Amino acid sequence: xxDTLLYILTHIVDHPESIVIEEEQDxxxxxxxLTVHQEDMGKVxxxxxxxxxxxxxxxxxxxxxxxxxxxxxxxxxxxNNQPASV
Numbered sequence: 001x002x003d004t005l006l007y008i009l010t011h012i013v014d015h016p017e018s019i020v021i022e023e024e025q026d027x028x029x030x031x032x033x034l035t036v037h038q039e040d041m042g043k044v045x046x047x048x049x050x051x052x053x054x055x056x057x058x059x060x061x062x063x064x065x066x067x068x069x070x071x072x073x074x075x076x077x078x079x080n081n082q083p084a085s086v
């Protein structure tokens with residue numbers, strides 16, 4: 001799932017080298033913490049959040065086949081103090 005998410009994101013953003021996907025595990029759930037270049041935040045979020053919502057739906061469907069729960073959290077870039085809106 002992580003590889004698929006990375007593949008899709010590299011084709012959406014302008015700065016694919018700055019994509020970082022961290023994985024956190026909680027009991028039976030996996031949370032992907034996604035960090036992208038500040039200029040690419042709008043592309044990942046999309047109009048009215050459509051792109052990030054579609055990515056979350058896709059990953060959740062893939063996880064359902066493996067009987068687990070996965071979610072994506074878009075993190076704010078640490079180099080910039082402006083909050084990320086999702």
